[in-house]
Amino acid sequence: MQLDDHLYAVILAGGSGTRFWPLSRELYPKQMLSFLGPHSLFQETLLRLHGAIPATRTLIVTNVRQAFDLRSQAASIDSGYRFLEEPESKNTAPAIGLAAHALQLQDPEAIMAVMPSDHWVKDRSRFLQLLQGALEPARRGLLVTFGIRPTRPETGFGYVQVEQAAPRGPDRSPAGSPSDRLLPVRRFVEKPDGETARRFLEEGAYYWNSGIFVWKAEVILQEIERYLPQLSRLLAEVRASLGTAAEAAQLTRAYRHMEAISIDYGVMERKADSVVLLEADVGWHDLGSWSALDEVCERDPAGNIASGNLYDLGSRNSILLAGTRLLATVGLEGMVVVDTEDATLVCPKEHSQRVREIAEGLKRQGREEQAIHRTVHRPWGQYTVLEKGEGYKIKRIVVNPGARLSLQLHRRRSEHWVVLSGVARVTIAGRSFELQPHQSSFVPIGTPHRLENPGTIPLQIIEAQIGDYVEEDDIERMDDQYGREVVRPPETPPPLSA
Amino acid sequence: MQLDDHLYAVILAGGSGTRFWPLSRELYPKQMLSFLGPHSLFQETLLRLHGAIPATRTLIVTNVRQAFDLRSQAASIDSGYRFLEEPESKNTAPAIGLAAHALQLQDPEAIMAVMPSDHWVKDRSRFLQLLQGALEPARRGLLVTFGIRPTRPETGFGYVQVEQAAPRGPDRSPAGSPSDRLLPVRRFVEKPDGETARRFLEEGAYYWNSGIFVWKAEVILQEIERYLPQLSRLLAEVRASLGTAAEAAQLTRAYRHMEAISIDYGVMERKADSVVLLEADVGWHDLGSWSALDEVCERDPAGNIASGNLYDLGSRNSILLAGTRLLATVGLEGMVVVDTEDATLVCPKEHSQRVREIAEGLKRQGREEQAIHRTVHRPWGQYTVLEKGEGYKIKRIVVNPGARLSLQLHRRRSEHWVVLSGVARVTIAGRSFELQPHQSSFVPIGTPHRLENPGTIPLQIIEAQIGDYVEEDDIERMDDQYGREVVRPPETPPPLSA
Numbered sequence: 001m002q003l004d005d006h007l008y009a010v011i012l013a014g015g016s017g018t019r020f021w022p023l024s025r026e027l028y029p030k031q032m033l034s035f036l037g038p039h040s041l042f043q044e045t046l047l048r049l050h051g052a053i054p055a056t057r058t059l060i061v062t063n064v065r066q067a068f069d070l071r072s073q074a075a076s077i078d079s080g081y082r083f084l085e086e087p088e089s090k091n092t093a094p095a096i097g098l099a100a101h102a103l104q105l106q107d108p109e110a111i112m113a114v115m116p117s118d119h120w121v122k123d124r125s126r127f128l129q130l131l132q133g134a135l136e137p138a139r140r141g142l143l144v145t146f147g148i149r150p151t152r153p154e155t156g157f158g159y160v161q162v163e164q165a166a167p168r169g170p171d172r173s174p175a176g177s178p179s180d181r182l183l184p185v186r187r188f189v190e191k192p193d194g195e196t197a198r199r200f201l202e203e204g205a206y207y208w209n210s211g212i213f214v215w216k217a218e219v220i221l222q223e224i225e226r227y228l229p230q231l232s233r234l235l236a237e238v239r240a241s242l243g244t245a246a247e248a249a250q251l252t253r254a255y256r257h258m259e260a261i262s263i264d265y266g267v268m269e270r271k272a273d274s275v276v277l278l279e280a281d282v283g284w285h286d287l288g289s290w291s292a293l294d295e296v297c298e299r300d301p302a303g304n305i306a307s308g309n310l311y312d313l314g315s316r317n318s319i320l321l322a323g324t325r326l327l328a329t330v331g332l333e334g335m336v337v338v339d340t341e342d343a344t345l346v347c348p349k350e351h352s353q354r355v356r357e358i359a360e361g362l363k364r365q366g367r368e369e370q371a372i373h374r375t376v377h378r379p380w381g382q383y384t385v386l387e388k389g390e391g392y393k394i395k396r397i398v399v400n401p402g403a404r405l406s407l408q409l410h411r412r413r414s415e416h417w418v419v420l421s422g423v424a425r426v427t428i429a430g431r432s433f434e435l436q437p438h439q440s441s442f443v444p445i446g447t448p449h450r451l452e453n454p455g456t457i458p459l460q461i462i463e464a465q466i467g468d469y470v471e472e473d474d475i476e477r478m479d480d481q482y483g484r485e486v487v488r489p490p491e492t493p494p495p496l497s498a
Numbered sequence: 499m500q501l502d503d504h505l506y507a508v509i510l511a512g513g514s515g516t517r518f519w520p521l522s523r524e525l526y527p528k529q530m531l532s533f534l535g536p537h538s539l540f541q542e543t544l545l546r547l548h549g550a551i552p553a554t555r556t557l558i559v560t561n562v563r564q565a566f567d568l569r570s571q572a573a574s575i576d577s578g579y580r581f582l583e584e585p586e587s588k589n590t591a592p593a594i595g596l597a598a599h600a601l602q603l604q605d606p607e608a609i610m611a612v613m614p615s616d617h618w619v620k621d622r623s624r625f626l627q628l629l630q631g632a633l634e635p636a637r638r639g640l641l642v643t644f645g646i647r648p649t650r651p652e653t654g655f656g657y658v659q660v661e662q663a664a665p666r667g668p669d670r671s672p673a674g675s676p677s678d679r680l681l682p683v684r685r686f687v688e689k690p691d692g693e694t695a696r697r698f699l700e701e702g703a704y705y706w707n708s709g710i711f712v713w714k715a716e717v718i719l720q721e722i723e724r725y726l727p728q729l730s731r732l733l734a735e736v737r738a739s740l741g742t743a744a745e746a747a748q749l750t751r752a753y754r755h756m757e758a759i760s761i762d763y764g765v766m767e768r769k770a771d772s773v774v775l776l777e778a779d780v781g782w783h784d785l786g787s788w789s790a791l792d793e794v795c796e797r798d799p800a801g802n803i804a805s806g807n808l809y810d811l812g813s814r815n816s817i818l819l820a821g822t823r824l825l826a827t828v829g830l831e832g833m834v835v836v837d838t839e840d841a842t843l844v845c846p847k848e849h850s851q852r853v854r855e856i857a858e859g860l861k862r863q864g865r866e867e868q869a870i871h872r873t874v875h876r877p878w879g880q881y882t883v884l885e886k887g888e889g890y891k892i893k894r895i896v897v898n899p900g901a902r903l904s905l906q907l908h909r910r911r912s913e914h915w916v917v918l919s920g921v922a923r924v925t926i927a928g929r930s931f932e933l934q935p936h937q938s939s940f941v942p943i944g945t946p947h948r949l950e951n952p953g954t955i956p957l958q959i960i961e962a963q964i965g966d967y968v969e970e971d972d973i974e975r976m977d978d979q980y981g982r983e984v985v986r987p988p989e990t991p992p993p994l995s996a
Contacts, residue, residue, distance in 0.1 A: 311859065313859075326520075328842065328856045329843075329844045330850075330855075331846055343826060344824070346833070348831075357811060386885050389894075396885060420962070437889075444936075462914075
């Protein structure tokens with residue numbers, strides 16, 4: 001069922017998750033993880049809308065540092081998705097405002113359904129029914145928010161108080177219109193303390209704020225103008241550049257001055273009139289910590305959620321996610337154990353909210369395990385750091401068929417390449433040649449070089465970097481097909497042969 | 499204090515531990531681990547005797563597969579230790595019998611103090627005092643066993659029943675002779691069930707069998723002849739070869755026919771007369787499982803024993819042994835978490851006896867993580883497998899100064915060597931040359947080659963193996979300075995240039 005022609009999806013996919021560390025990393029956040037099935041939460045969000053809102057009317061707002069991975073994930077579903085890349089994360093108000101401008105430029109009547117990319121929705125058809133039900137009030141200029149009826153005195157969510165709660169009980173007759181459950185909103189409330197949350201639960205006129213909104217682009221821009229005038233001005237300045245070659249530079253300039261603020265705090269909490277709530281009885285979960293998996297995943301007969309290279313003796317009610325390394329567990333009860341290539345988490349379920357403290361603590365210490373995985377995705381393929389030691393780093397590099405790395409040089413390291421499989425075309429100091437498996441090549445310090453895969457299967461090589469400094473920032477790109485920053489080397493540039 | 503000139507130490511170091519997996523491996527057992535300080539349990543055993551029994555009168559009996567690592571560990575204390583290498587592990591009776599022959603050949607009056615290499619003894623001077631006290635009865639032909647007064651109804655040990663228990667309480671006046679506590683033994687008892695163990699504890703005339711014995715070599719050989727005639731015959735056959743070039747081949751032949759049997763079961767349990775027990779009040783622990791560390795290691799203020807690359811939030815009373823990878827733990831209580839390069843264990847302390855089930859289960863599955871670490875020691879240095887994939891294996895190899903690998907070839911793989919640090923002398927197909935850091939070399943399939951370190955600092959190289967089969971057994975050695983098996987290649991052999 002295709003929904004209204006003026007309805008656009010705005011997927012907020014810029015979050016940098018800390019709660020699912022070590023599976024999530026700053027640059028590989030929760031929405032990119034696929035622990036619930038073959039698709040990531042981000043992909044599930046796209047699939048939820050598939051057939052109802054076409055990819056060409058779906059705008060994904062993300063951080064420039066995560067865009068490559070998300071574009072890859074989106075492309076496996078449909079090639080038509082549109083992306084807006086924020087230069088920095090400034091919370092939801094700038095992202096939503098930017099999306100509203102982009103949509104309204106194209107379609108002055110645009111209605112936008114804003115939603116996070118890292119939540120779980122069980123009942124897709126009900127969700128689409130609610131979107132349909134939100135169209136009419138949105139068209140009338142109302143701000144529609146999806147509210148979740150609380151089941152516990154949760155202190156981790158914002159709440160929405162309505163004038164009067166909807167009657168409890170089933171109201172799911174296929175014919176019944178969801179707009180019957182449209183409730184006038186009295187106010188948005190920040191995350192409460194425990195006592196307040198218990199009171200909200202008792203009083204009954206409070207809903208969890210799901211972060212899903214439906215409104216006209218024009219209307220939310222008016223609200224931003226009213227409540228967030230500085231943001232409004234900055235957005236107005238970049239509007240004309242959206243979709244043009246100047247977009248990235250303009251956004252970089254504007255975002256530098258932007259305040260990081262959520263749409264809830266910046267607009268919704270300050271606004272009383274013309275906000276309505278739809279009770280979203282869709283089987284929603286925010287997946288706020290590892291223990292949430294218990295509520296959305298199937299468990300085995302012992303109550304475990306288990307995967308990967310696991311050797312378990314008699315554990316129960318535990319979340320045991322092994323990777324390729326061996327994880328051996330004995331007699332665990334109610335534990336979370338998550339193993340990745342470079343880091344392992346062990347935590348009782350009741351403490352799984354504290355995992356973000358670990359991620360934050362590691363970040364303060366500047367530790368890589370917080371930000372990236374041992375395997376890093378790049379536009380041309382991926383690399384895995386096999387070992388880093390004093391004066392060397394060893395990587396396995398996979399170059400996709402037809403892809404090529406930038407023409408680059410390093411000032412402090414030499415590189416050896418040994419082809420494991422596939423065919424490499426190598427350019428070193430202007431000379432190009434092909435390498436087959438078992439063959440190798442050497443890139444001296446300071447020598448311009450380029451690696452590409454001219455073949456039809458992935459190219460796999462081992463790279464041994466040797467030098468007194470082997471960090472990723474020792475790179476000068478002279479030519480790059482993925483639009484990354486390029487510098488001219490200070491000396492005479494070599495001929496660009498590729 | 500040097501003990502009697504006829505007293506020899508026999509250290510049984512052939513055990514293949516499973517209880518401290520994943521730190522211990524089949525080929526890197528508990529006695530090689532140094533989790534209690536700078537020295538391994540094996541080294542602690544040697545140091546306990548240091549100055550009392552010289553290295554030249556200390557005989558270490560071990561398995562040929564573990565001998566290299568133990569020799570290295572022993573050499574860091576004294577170069578004079580003697581080794582007997584068993585071709586297979588056949589429990590303690592063959593090892594003790596073999597040692598008795600070796601000693602008695604050299605000194606017909608030899609008294610041997612037999613002891614395991616993987617136990618913990620707190621009070622060294624008391625231990626030496628007890629050894630001194632055991633000399634006189636051993637000289638008279640008695641079999642002296644060290645007994646530990648039980649503190650709990652342990653079912654994991656054998657027991658020794660004495661005619662009458664020693665009086666309880668302190669008896670530690672420096673002048674008091676330990677032989678005052680020499681107790682006639684009524685019988686040795688196999689590991690009891692729980693009820694029996696409780697009865698033993700109540701009755702009070704039962705001691706734990708520590709596996710430490712003092713006796714004349716001549717006497718234990720007579721006992722073996724009496725109770726284990728087949729073993730006695732096989733040992734008599736190899737006796738003449740001990741210490742000669744024929745020893746290894748003779749032992750291989752004899753051990754093939756030997757029954758695996760402990761000295762306790764084979765001799766001590768069948769014998770009633772002329773056995774005496776010394777109460778060994780030395781602060782003894784068998785270190786039977788991870789939870790034993792609580793009794794012998796110092797804990798931090800939260801009750802934890804913690805080490806390595808650990809990020810902990812509020813855990814208590816836990817054993818948290820991280821390695822070089824990051825281990826993050828939150829709010830654990832009474833847990834054991836041990837992380838190594840290729841395997842992680844998570845287990846509540848009360849289940850730590852079951853760790854051996856994991857090691858055994860992995861062995862049944864033929865998994866490498868049971869047998870070896872990712873880093874493997876060799877006579878010439880060590881190697882670490884960085885990654886193994888379809889058609890390739892990547893190793894970092896460290897060659898000790900002056901050491902060289904065998905001249906060898908591989909039928910199914912090529913090898914690339916990239917020097918990270920140090921200097922390599924490489925011989926490939928008869929041609930020798932040196933490689934400096936940043937330089938590399940290639941060994942085609944089927945080509946004889948050799949790697950050596952002519953320098954004075956360790957040589958570090960990356961080896962990329964590429965081929966359809968990259969297991970360790972694809973090796974034909976043509977010349978080896980460490981006496982490993984050498985074959986002549988079927989084709990025309992190349993000149994042996996190194």
